[in-house]
Amino acid sequence: MRAVLRWAHADLRAHRGEALFILLATAGITASLLLAGALFSYAANPWQRVFTQSEGAHVWLHTRAGTERSDVAGLARLDGVADIAGPYRTTRTSASSPGAEAAVELRATGPELPGTARPLLVTGRWLTADDAPRAAGEPDREPGDGTAGDSPHPGVVLEQSLATVLGAAPGDTVTVPDENRGRQPLTVVGVVETAEPRYRPGERAGTAWVLPGAFSGAAPDGVGQTVGLRLTDPADTDFLVQRAVTELGADRVAQVTKWQQARAEAEGGDRLLGLLFAAFGLGALLAAGLAAYGAINTRVRGQLRDIAVVKAVGFTPAQVVSTFLLQHLTYAVVGVTAGTAAIAVLGDRIPGRIGEAAGVWDDLPGHTSLLLAIPAAAVLFIVAATSLAAWRAGRVPPVPAARAALPAGRRLSPPARRALGLRLPPALVLGWRGAFAGAPRRLRTLTSVARLAVPLFMITVALTAWTTVDRFRTEPAEVGMPAALTARVTDPGAITDAEARRVLTARPDVAAALPGAEVAALVPGQTGTITLRGLGTAEHPYPFTVAEGRPPTGPDEAVAGQGLLDLLDVEVGDWVRMTVEGRPQILHLVGRSIEPDRNGRVVSTPLDTLHERDPGLRPAFYRLVLDESADPATVRDALAPAVGPALEISETPSFTDGLAPARVVFVGVIVVLALIGLTELLTAIGATVRDRGRDLLALKAIGLTPRQISGVIVVATGFTALAAAVVGIALGVLAGRLLVDAQGAASGIGAGIAAAPPFPVLAGVAAAAVLGAVAVSALPAARAARRRLADSLSETL
Structure with a gap:
């Protein structure tokens, strides 16, 4: 074991940069997946918690003015209805506070909280008998804080989203129209949350509860009935709604609200953000697994001599395999731990809804299981991706076969000879030939191109989503606004x-x-x-x-x-x-x-x-x-x-107002994928330097200077990056448009909203990939070109 650890330590010191990038990429991937879990929990669980605790109604029926209470109460006899909430006498009106006004649905209720669809108190208290209007001749109560029945005005309880719009809290006063065309003041005694759809300006009225005495003077549009139906089987919602509407008469039903609609609206853009995190996180995890596989596979090919030596001194195949797995398991564990710790400590400090979701995640169901399952899955995935390459390392024979510097029959092709005859730079011609000529190298180059194309593909998809979201802001007329x-x-x-x-x-x-x-x-x-x-x-x-x-x-x-x-x-x-x-x-x-x-x-x-x-x-x-x-x-x-x-x-x-934090998602995803792409570049450069190192004798024999040899290696790496950029960006644009349009169709917006990133942006991504490959490969190529001939001869073994 001591020898295994010493070998692993020596290899780590020789590849510090690559190890650092693997750690950073793994940490970023883990953080993305954890934030996805937090957003999913934040989007779905609050509504489910409220619905469960309040024994919420699956269906709410709002009838028109003139509907009798007895007719609505008869819905409790329908098969499949477990219980009903109400009926409540209801009217639509408006409520005002200093500086704000909102449409409100006033419901007349009693001083006891209902058993079904029970509003959950956030602050303050529920209505009591003291919140009824004063009778004629009865002296007004002394003003107080509005929380103990001592307000001179009737009391009202507001749903939380309505209270937020009005800026009202327990003790404040809001006004509603009265029967004399004036304004009747009401004292807010409590704020509650419910599982019903929330207030939406200009679209859906907020909900408020008053005692029947305060209700009679604020019904300018007539009085209807509102009833909630709790079903024995939520899957039968549509069938029960149809029966209920038939029972009451379609002309008497003004609106029907189902629990699926309330849940979808409660989730809003948070679920879409969670999907973005999850999709890009899983894509990044796939790219990281391929990068780890490519890195260890390239390392195995580059260390065949070292593996043969350690086997000759007594290492078993199992020890060789375990050494490689130990290294990458260490990378995965350290990276995953760093990403998990970053979200646990700094997650609630992220601006906007993402930070809010990370802050309340601790209190939501399933937090502990997700916090353990996501990092564990990331570690297992990365380890599984490296197992095959490590197994190949264990099969290396103790006595390696000699390899020729230039395989037999491998001559310059006619196009290459004509290019050299036209006095094109030898580095350009030989770099292209070194990357794509010859079956063994062509296969390895195509493999490197495919692995490097994956992060570029994901970056392009992220840019497509970003461009589409920005299109709603910059070109609203093109997307229905x-x-x-x-x-x-x-x-x-x-x-x-x-x-x-x-x-x-x-x-x-x-x-x-x-x-x-x-x-x-x-x-x-x-x-x-x-x-x-x-x-x-x-x-x-x-x-x-x-x-x-x-x-x-x-x-x-x-x-x-x-x-x-x-x-x-x-x-x-x-x-x-x-x-x-x-x-x-x-x-x-x-x-x-x-x-x-x-x-x-x-x-x-x-x-x-x-x-x-x-x-x-x-x-x-x-x-x-x-x-x-x-x-x-x-x-x-x-x-x-x-x-x-x-x-x-x-x-x-605009519905994209809730997607503002998505920019943070896109930036984080692009940074993580760029790190993965850089790791792939390091792997490709190592393979190219090793392959060209065996050709130093031949390159120097034909008269190339060290600078030209270095140029050959740099150009070969640049061509590999260019091919990966072309493939990854082209497929990314196509897949990004398809995915965005599919998401638009699934969300009800419709296909046709996707916008591809502008050509200068795509060209910039390709240029960054190629220039990055050239810049990163310059130093290793220069070192390889200055290598002594004896060193190059030793690499033929």
């Missing part, structure tokens, strides 16, 4: 459609103000709700981004996102029937649009089509298309005083 600003109508009675368009287009940098409205629609079979959106008019059409088919131009024509096509199992050219406010709406799908919102489950048509169904429908918002040179923030600030309180202008939200 042509409108930079949205003006929402907050007071329909204060401004007409014509006045709104005139005010919004008064600025020269506003190219168009296109009216729009959204309504919830029940899909065929009445198993869920989708968004039916009216945008633009026949006179001023909306600039849809159509990836397949054409934009809608005629009556009842529409375009749909990929998510809706998948949901309804339809194609472009089909007719679809849906139910809107109890009445059927039939549309002809003439195109597939790039739809980044709501998982692509959106069908869009000109607003004129919605007017035919409902002549009284007014635009609920306006999408503002700006000139290319206009700054959205500047335009928003300039329009705000002109439109007054009737319109609320905000920047159109």
Whole structure:
């Protein structure tokens, strides 16, 4: 064992740089995989934890005004319904706090927490009898902190995302409209979290709970019912929804929310980030395994004489194999330990959501198992990749056979002779010949090209994903987001459609103000709700981004996102029937649009089509298309005083806002892959130097100087790197586009969003690979060229 350790130590000292790069690459790969596990846990487990602890409802049904409580409560008798939450008397209104306003769904509830779909307290407390409005003539309570029933105003409990938007905490006051067209103050007594979909500005109202007495004065749009159904088998969700809608009547159901939708929205961009980490981490792990295999295989070929010597002095094949495995096992363990320690100590200091996920990972289920399983898997994978090469080392005979400096029959080819006759540099001609001429070397060169192409392939895929994400920011019109600003109508009675368009287009940098409205629609079979959106008019059409088919131009024509096509199992050219406010709406799908919102489950048509169904429908918002040179923030600030309180202008939200931390992912992945590629270069250089070292006699015999011999070795390495760059980048661009489009189709956005990196970037990657190979090989090549002839003769054994 002592001899094995001494040999391993001597080999480590002779290859310090290569060992360091292997350690750094392994540490980076482990860190990427651990962050992937943290993001997956962070994305999925919080919602699952809340759903489990609160005994959440699998389906939420929202009915229209006038629906009786007894009708909704009867859903508890349906087969497959284990329990119900509510029914709660519900109304849609708005809540205001100093400096903020949000749409809110007020639910009337009692002072006892429900057993099913129970809100989980984050801060404060639940409602009590003291939070009811004061009766006529009863003296007001003295103001307090709002947490002990001593507030002079009725109490309200806010869902956490709504409380965040309003900037409200227990003890603060928010206001809602009252029956006298004034504002009724409510004191926040608690903040809770639920497993329902969260508040989304302009799209989904937040949830608040009040006692029935405070509810009666804040119902401007009438009172409906909300009920949650907890099912015995979550797999039967669609079937139970269909039965429930049939039981109540489709005209009385305003909205259906299923648990899958809530979970998907809770995961949001975190799951996509986790997928990015996992995909690139596994790809980097594969590249690292190939790099380790190539390094040990090349080392075996370069140390045949040393292996033969140690076998001659008594080393067994098992000892030789164990020596190589011990070295790379040490590299793997040290690198994995360093990566794990870095995430454990510094993970929560990473900016943004990645650091937040790493910080709370300790408290999530499965943390310990993932923290042990991921590093162990990385070590086993790297060791398995080196086992074959180590086994080959054990088969080396104790007496090596002599090898000729130049194999018989290996002459210059006619093209090589003509190139030398044209006075091309001998280093260029002989370097090309040394890399690709001759079956043994050609095979080894192709193997090196394939291994080096893997990290370049992964780098190109990462750059493709990066370019696609940046495209949503730099070219939003090309990916379904042509409108930079949205003006929402907050007071329909204060401004007409014509006045709104005139005010919004008064600025020269506003190219168009296109009216729009959204309504919830029940899909065929009445198993869920989708968004039916009216945008633009026949006179001023909306600039849809159509990836397949054409934009809608005629009556009842529409375009749909990929998510809706998948949901309804339809194609472009089909007719679809849906139910809107109890009445059927039939549309002809003439195109597939790039739809980044709501998982692509959106069908869009000109607003004129919605007017035919409902002549009284007014635009609920306006999408503002700006000139290319206009700054959205500047335009928003300039329009705000002109439109007054009737319109609320905000920047159109982008789903890529949650992907901002992805840049950190891409940078980290590219650095790790670059380290792996550098390790591969060191391996290729070592093989080239060793092969050309056996040819020194022949090269010097034909008159080449040491500088020219060094150039031959450098050029051979450069050609190998160039071939790997061409193969890796070409395949990376193709695979990157396919993978990004596949991810876009799976997420509902739709294929057609992928963007290849610009040609200068790809050329820069190729140039960096070639120049890096040339720079790294310069010193070993110079040393080989200065080697004495006696040393070169010894390498023929």
